[in-house]
Amino acid sequence: MDIFSGLNPKQQEAVACLEGPLLIMAGAGSGKTKVLTCRIANLLAHDVPPYSILAITFTNKAAAEMRERVDRLIGPAAKSVWLSTFHSFCARFLRYEIEASSIYKKNFVIYDASDSKAVIKACLKELNLDEKQYAPSSVQAAISSAKNMLMGPRAFARSADSFFQQKVAEVYSVYAKKLQMNNALDFDDLLMVSVALLEEHQDIREKYQHRFHYILVDEYQDTNGAQYELTKILAAQHHNLCVVGDADQSIYGWRGADIRNIMNFESDYPEAQTVKLEQNYRSTQNILAAANAVIGHNENRKPKKLWTENPVGEKITSYLANDERDEANFIATTIMKQRTIFNAAYGDMAILYRTNAQSRVLEEGFMREGIPYTMVGGLKFYDRKEIKDAIAYLRVIFNPMDSVSLMRIINVPKRGLGDTTLAKLNAYALENEVSLFDVISSPEILSGIPGITARVRRPLEVFSTMIFDLVGSMEMLPLSAFVDRVLRMSGYIAELEREPKPENESRIENLKEFVGVAKDFEKNSDKSGEIANVENFLSHISLISDIDTADIDLDRVTLMTLHSAKGLEFPIVFMAGMEEGLFPHARTLLEPEEMEEERRTCYVGITRAQRKLYMTYARSRMIYGHTTTYLPSRFLAEIPDEYMERLVVRANSYGFANSSVVDQRGYGSSFQPKTRPSGSQAPGAGQSARQALQAMQGRNAAGMPITASPDVIRPDMDIVWKAGDKARHGKWGVGTIVSVHGSGEEVELKIAFPGQGIKGLMQKYAPITKADG
DNA sequence: GAACCATAGCTTTTT
DNA sequence: GCTATGGTTC
Secondary structure (H helix, E strand, C coil): CCCCCCCCHHHHHHHHCCCCCEEEEECCCCCHHHHHHHHHHHHHHCCCCHHHEEEEECCHHHHHHHHHHHHHHHCHHHHHCEEEEHHHHHHHHHHHHHHHHCCCCCCCEEECHHHHHHHHHHHHHHCCCCCCCCCHHHHHHHHHHHHHCCCCHHHHHHHCCCHHHHHHHHHHHHHHHHHHHCCEEEHHHHHHHHHHHHHHCHHHHHHHHHHCCEEEECCHHHCEHHHHHHHHHHHCCCCCEEEEECHHHCCCHHHCECCHHHHCHHHHCCCCEEEEECEECCCCHHHHHHHHHHHCCCCCCCCCCCEECCCCCCCEEEEEECCHHHHHHHHHHHHHHHHHHHCCCHHHEEEEECCHHHHHHHHHHHHHHCCCEEECCCCCHHHCHHHHHHHHHHHHHHCCCCHHHHHHHCCCCCCCCCHHHHHHHHHHHHHHCCCHHHHHCCHHHHHHCCCCCHHHHHHHHHHHHHHHHHHHHHCCCCHHHHHHHHHHHCCHHHHHHHCCCHHHHHHHHHHHHHHHHHHHHHHHHHHHCCCCCHHHHHHHHHHCCHHHHCCCCCCCEEEEECCCCCCCCEEEEEECCCECEECCEHHHCCCHHHHHHHHHHHHHHHCCEEEEEEEEEECEEEECCEEEECCECHHHHCCCHHHEEEECCCCCCCCCCCHHHCCCCCCCCCCCCCCCCCCCCCCCHHHHHHHHHHHHHHHCCCCCCCECCCCCCCCCCCCCCCCCCEEEECCCEEEEEEEEECCHHHCEEEEEECCCEEEEEECCCCCEEECCC
16 A cells, blocks of 8 residues: 655655544645545545545535545545535535424525525515615625524624614525525525534434544635534544645635634644645745745734745746736737747646636637637536526426526416516415415415416416426436426427527527536446435536536636636646736725735735746726726735746737837737728727627537637648638638738738638737638 | 616626 | 616517
């Protein structure tokens, strides 16, 4: 057994220490995942039964990876280790135990953030509160943070010290009741209800306390109050609790994470042992020095210095762009240079940014250059209307009490049920405290409601018969076949097929992909040990995150937020939007604690890079349609010059002497200044890229994180172009060469793409090839 | 009841 | 500048 081979002494110490509380302070890139997997393997090697080990990770993907690694080290016993996120663990726990609460039934559904927002809006309406004064998102955040501190509606009302808080307390109380009526739990409930069950039921508590002899929690610095409490209860019997984390990487304070959980671990468990992992295996000395310099500016912090035996490496490069388009072009051309000059793969590179809104311009730039990319987050597969509808059907069939989902689909496809009808039915349901489904499925009730005519009763009867029918076949069919049946029987597909509009076609594609997701779930069920039924499938899709589905293995550039990048690493990293007000974000400028969290976020970003780091910022940026000027981020100034070279105007060899002042209209940058027919209206590079983006997002059903198709055409300097030739571009299709300028390395082509205007391209970067004309 | 048009609000970060 | 929402019109 070579569990210990390849580990340094500190790592070995952590892996060997199995009994009692253990705190592993693991700096960025210090081999934390390796230590965790080896430690689990070591437990198994000591004949600890796998089902008595509970390991909590931050994402489902991390859990799956860890399971695979343990499997490779020690074999199939890995399958029976409890290995998941807090939320998935709670969902599983509650499936077994929730009925003890006498509030929820075991076929509960899980509402995601947007479902829960819809419920909050309904509550505001019911309480006659103005959405402008009580922004649903703030109310939602307030309720969520209450739940993270394990406060129910009554406790919250007691602690409410402002008028706003009192109103929120009212909403909270109605909200909680509504969720119960729908037999639904939101994300925070998963934790809160689990803790409540464990606290109130001695038998359940003891059962799980005895079951889990060994507990490991990764990313402990990002646990919130509820997670802390849950961990504490579960570990109370055996005290074999190992937590791993890095206070410098705590970046989820806004979500209720409490950095004190890790800071106080040693006082919570006085007998705890502590192992510090401070040798970094990931980054160059320059990158690490920059990271240390930045994080050193935080006041509230235990000092710590990561070190490495890696080479010094290249300096960090900062680039001051004119605007966000110039920034995107710098990144795109740098990516191409890294590819052509240093032979870097697309998959070796990632762009990290503070806000999702920044991704659009970057995407447009990548599409112009034909760079394949994967975006994490943003417009999500599961946020699409047709997918949410499909999920709503499954939820109603699984849990007919779920009126929120029922309302969503009762008239989709159109069944001739208008708002007035539904309002009447809802009012009746609310007044008589029965579920909406009970109302519509009972002829006696329906005939007792004034204004419900036969014309409305007929479709309701057909609808509820269909649901009953589907409930009957739910257990009989394999999951994916059942999902397919639901989509067909409901008439959903038929409705989309009736009108052959392009967006309907893409919806059908997406629904096919959804059936594909169900099929994958079936296939993976033997690996994960989960039965592939509707129940587990619904939990699964509620709890998977974007980062879980992102296919980072493909050879594509990855675009994501700094938060999503936690735990990942890339040879080449770009941090975009390094501007005061964007990063650090404007809302944190006056809050010292939040500013420190921004700095930690910056630290996380820098330490993702293995070999080369670029940091870019723009003189001005379009925000809400207004051009805004920002100052460079303070984090840039916190990196000493000895580790960073600062570019202001891009060095270029194309003779664009005026590159920094080229384009006042905000189109393109020095890379494309000559592409427009002079004097005419700009061909609208942004416009066509956006259209291309939309078309692609619609068409590309397979890409669950939105991805560009990898149909890559490599630049080819051997072709001699002349006007009139036909060229095929990776993204724009076939166009006609309008003109050829320059020679050798600097051949510049103007190509007319039908419907998309004339594009100017440097041959050495252009992803084009000869097309038959 | 459905399609179209105007406007407000938006941008922190996510399980 | 974009998008989701709500209002108005047919």
